[in-house]
Amino acid sequence: MLPITEDEIALIHRYVCEGIGDPKRLMLLYLVADQPRNVTELTKALDVAQPTVSHHLRILRERGLVTARREGASIYYALADPRILEAVEVLRDFVAELLHKRASVLNRP
């Protein structure tokens, strides 16, 4: 695995870490992974203003994390690559275990 250069770190950070680095964007990724959705649907699901959703979608689009396909007046967004959320799922398991362990420690007699 190792080593890695600062340049490559910068690329990973810019393309994916910045992409998944906001809770709203992470939720957007899960939503469009389930099935392609347009901005109106995503705005309703996220409980934020539409420009905010467009802003987040732009960030995801520019970084290649989602694809956009126009269909009539709507634009449907989809997850660009399943590996993105596969990686997040690994981290999800890690967090679940971590919190479980920490809870156990707190409950010890």
Place this chain on the structure above:
Amino acid sequence: MLPITEDEIALIHRYVCEGIGDPKRLMLLYLVADQPRNVTELTKALDVAQPTVSHHLRILRERGLVTARREGASIYYALADPRILEAVEVLRDFVAELLHKRASVLNRP
């Protein structure tokens, strides 16, 4: 995989996305994954002030991404779980492919 709740999104974000969400911290994770290192060594490797390194290490420690073990006057940090960087490596591959594809598009006749 799906679905996911906003609460779980918040936990994943807080514990791992925030952790790997800074280039310096990502580099720290790679450095301590290679082998446990103390703050002095990490400060030299990162080219930032020592308080900055301590700050980043604190964030990684609080989120359970690294462990700290005192050895004399030094404190050695290590990667808490290999899955953390395994997930990052998946994203690293994704980014490498993405940039390769984008470069190909640009170079088409």
Place this chain on the structure above:
DNA sequence: TCTACATATCGATATATTTGAATGTCTTGC
């Protein structure tokens, strides 16, 4: 072309984050 709807962009504000100088705390060796 006019209207209604869908999405993107602009601009301003609020909030969060990174950074390092100064300083405090802990450990070791004398």
Place this chain on the structure above:
DNA sequence: GCAAGACATTCAAATATATCGATATGTAGA
């Protein structure tokens, strides 16, 4: 106990980011 090295914390400044109202652009249908 004291001095020196290693690390953490505090605080302030700089920077970045999220958010949304207002507005522009694009699309479809009458």
